[in-house]
Amino acid sequence: MSHNHSHSHTHTHAHNHSQSSYSNIAIAFTLNFVFSIIEIVGGILTNSTAILSDAVHDLGDSLALAMSYVTEKLSKNEATETYNYGYKRFSLIGAIINILVLSVGTAYVLREAIISFQHPEPVDANGMLWLAILGITVNGLAAFRMKGSKKVLDRTVVLHLLEDLMGWVAVLVVSVVIRYTSWYILDPILSMVIALIVIRNIWSNIIQVYRIIMQSVPDAELFNSIKMNLAGINGVIAVEDIKLWTLDGDDHVMTATIRSNDVGNNSSILHSAKDLADQNNIHFSTIEIINSSRE
DSSP states (O other): OEEEEEEEEOOOOOHHHHHHHHHHHHHHHHHHHHHHHHHHHHHHHHTOHHHHHHHHHHHHHHHHHHHHHHHHHHTTSOOOSSSTTTTTTHHHHHHHHHHHHHHHHHHHHHHHHHHHHHSOOOOOHHHHHHHHHHHHHHHHHHHHHHTTOOSHHHHHHHHHHHHHHHHHHHHHHHHHHHHHHOOTTHHHHHHHHHHHHHHHHHHHHHHHHHHHHTTOOSOHHHHHHHHHHHHTSTTEEEEEEEEEEESSSSSEEEEEEEEESOGGGHHHHHHHHHHHHHHTTEEEEEEEEEEGGGO
8 A cells, every 4th residue: 555645835825915914003003002092081071881882892902913813823833843834823812812802891880881771971962972983983994904813813803893883883873862851871881781792702712722722624615625626636546634723714724535546647746735735824724635545
């Protein structure tokens, strides 16, 4: 029985793409950090629990963006004998820290919202209105700059930015209603709704991080497509084993064992299999060929 192994480590991201990613993260971080400070001041001046809630969330997003920038840099370090796959999972560590920070912030927000709900106080509806308009603009720009990344940390950040954007739309609506009705209890109610949405997103992110840690298949459709295409390579009679997992949601790893009936065709089969991995943006692949003709 003959065995052929091929290890492929391909990196298809262009340098200018990386620079663009750094730029997007830096701009999104600047927008969020500056605006979170404005929110804290604005929330105090308007006496709005909802705005203070978004301030906590934006601070969490700013922390995540800072981590994203640092981990993006670190993940480019070369692999070592100790860390064979490099430092791609720094972003996963950042995502876990961000989940913890948002969990603590959300617990604080809920506590303040419950207190305000029990004892509603007047809020400055006009101030809330202008802050909401500014919030929609800032969070919309930040989310647009981060859109498209497949890294788990960046995806969690985009989710938070979009969540804040929706939150500000709600603040806009509530501020208009309060302005004409003086229903001040709407402010803490909105705070609790936002907090519950955040909790749902935190849980979703926890599941996503768990799946990566447990090395689950990142994309079932991609997995089935690769398996089918491997089986379709000329000379391959069976795909006996294939495993696909991801390092950080973007960089995938694949191992495959395929059976051939033509030992003279091994080189061509390996070449086709590696091309298939490259075409599907799989940066690390190990292919083993077993030849039935030699058994």
